Amino acid sequence: MTDEYKGISGFFKRRQHPVKIIMYIARYIWLLLIPLAKYLIATRFDFQNWVKTNWVDILSLSVMIGYGILRWVFVYFEIEEDSIISHTGYFGIEKTQVYFSEMSSMSLCQGYIFRLLGACTVYIDTDARSIQNTDIRLDISQKQAFRIYELATAKCRSKPKYIYTSRxxxxxxxxxxxxxxxxxxxxxxxxxxxxxxxxxxxxxxxxxxxxxxxxxxxxxxxxxxxxxxxxxxxxxxxxxxxxxxxxxWGFSCTRCADLLMISSGKGTKRRHVIVRDRINFIDYQQSMFMKLFGICSVQVNCTGYGKRHLELSALVPITTTAMAENSVKQLLPGVPKVEYDVRTGWADLRRFVMLPMLVCLLPGVLYKVLCEVIPQFEMVVKTIPDWKSALTNLSVISMIPLVWLVLVKTNAAFNTAAGFGGGHCVLSYCKFYRFHRTAVRLDRISKIKISRNPFQRMNGTCNLSVYTSAERSSCHLVKGLNYERLINAMAKTGLYDEE
Known part of the structure; x- marks a missing residue:
């Protein structure tokens, strides 16, 4: 395939889209471009005086544009049948080759402007955990991006498919x-x-x-x-x-061979390719209202997927819990149903709600402290109607999320659990205001930690922390589990050695 890169046309085929020149300098160009435009308008487009007055800024702007062009020339790529090669760095001396068989995920993103210009951003990630944010990122023509997508998904051309489409x-x-x-x-x-x-x-x-x-x-x-x-x-x-x-909008997920192919978006259109064996865990997420009405969304953790700006790692967008569970079974048939070995209940309710209830007292305690520390504070508040009204309203407003947290933690007392089996660890826990039901593959767990503070030692409970081997440290913290039952459940699966 090297013949196609010969000559002038081959030179441009190996380079990123010309819009990349602007992207290289966009962060700094506005600092000069906006003032220069103001001065030009103020001088009524007298270019001679404008150049004499702003020649330093104009020269700086020219240097910046030249820098962007040089970066565009030196950064190039090559597409092979089984891989993509990227030459980056200031003079293209850093070479990165990623085989499609070794990638964890690939993403194609197109915003409004990129679609008008025929450009597309391609992200390719692996589990190599390079110090860069992405193993390969290229802003290339739409034609070249779709060609890479076709090569990466070539194994699915003659395979049966299961397609989930959101309503x-x-x-x-x-x-x-x-x-x-x-x-x-x-x-x-x-x-x-x-x-x-x-x-x-x-x-x-x-x-x-x-x-x-x-x-x-x-x-x-x-x-x-x-x-x-x-x-x-x-x-x-x-x-x-x-x-x-x-x-x-328009979300669809297709399972074919060992891949998941996801497309979505109304403004910014996105296409993702995920290798199913590289998925670290799946996560059912719910707010308190969603839990009450049987609604949830499902996210999946895989290297590279969902880590970009304003992007979520959705597997199933917001829908009914029953439909989400059925869709996950079809999209990820290898995930078994595992029963919980340890869970909390009525006996643990007090431990879950005690701290949030104490936090609810903070506004009143803060008012009393201010009155004690500043003697004139209480007198000023009582004599100035606006201050009294403002403090009352602010106290009520601040109490709403605190009281809501008490209700969330009350619900969490009956929805905190952990189980092990079928090559997976299943966890149910509440983090701040959000409920999670997570299934983590055991071979993707990097560390399991059981911690106990003095109070937990007295009441026989503990906290379970499960760390996954994702590119960023990902910890699932399950609080208030019975210590003895948790140890026994982990010992049966071989995750804990009683020595």
Missing amino acids: KKSLFIFSLLFSSTLSGMLLTLTFIYQAYRIVGREIEEQFLARVNTELEKLTVHIPKYLIVAALVVAGSWLVSFLSNLLRH
Whole structure:
């Protein structure tokens, strides 16, 4: 296949898409491009005076563009029938070859702009755990990207397939009802940070000043902090809802041979190829509301899948628990049903809810401490109506997530368990506000740790930590299990030596 890379056409076939030149310098070019554009408009497009005044910035901009072109020339790739070779580094001296048979996952991502330009980003990861974020990342033409995809999935051309497709109507309804405000808030903060890096602090301050002006108009009868809190909650929920909908719209997962081929996305279109034997664990995730209504989503942990920006490692998007379990059986038939050997119950309820209930007392305790430390504080609060009203409202607002945490932990007391068998470790636990049911392959476990604090030694319980051999340290922490029963269950499977 080396003949196709000869001549001028071969030179361009081996290079990334020209849009990569802009990507190499995009992080810094805005620092010069925006001020230069302002000065050019201010001088009414008098290029001679503009060049005389800003020649240093123009020269710096030219150097940056030249740097981007040189990087584009020196970074190139070659496609073979069984592998892909990437030459990276400043002069293309770093060579990485990944055989399709050795990869763990591959992803093809296309946003709106890339689709218009005919470009596509290709990520290829292995279990080699290189110090880079991705073993191979290339921004190449759509034609070359699809060619790599066809070579990586060639074994599936004449094999039977099982296809799972999410129902768009159900996806819309479930996303509308069960979108997470917290995850939406994180996405919003990420967007604000990225915008700050691009437009700079000056424009951000102008935007915030305009927002504050608009809020002043609304705060005639309603305190500003209440409006801000309501807007944050509503806005975060809306961001979470839209991101879930756009990310999983048209989701389908195909099992063929030893591969899972996933495609999804309305805005940014994504295709993923996952090698089933390289999957570390599967994870059923639920919020409290989702658990009450029998709704869940299923994620899968595999090197490279779901680690990119704004990307989830979904195997089955949000749907009913029964449908999710049935789909997982079809997509991953090698995962056996394992019964729990140890689980918590009524006797453990007090240990689960005691700490959250104590946390609920924090607002009141904080008020008392301030009154004791600052004698004038209580007098000021009682004499100034606005302060008293504000503190009362803030206390109520802060109590809502704390009380909700008590309810979540109450539910967790009856949904915490661990089991071993069939070559898998199954865990059920609650992490913050989210419930997890995880099935981890025993050969993918890097370490199992049993810890006990003095109080747990007295009541005969312990914490179980299961670490998986993923590219990033992944720990599943199950709290409050009966120590003796856990040790016996692990000893039967050969995971614990009683000596």
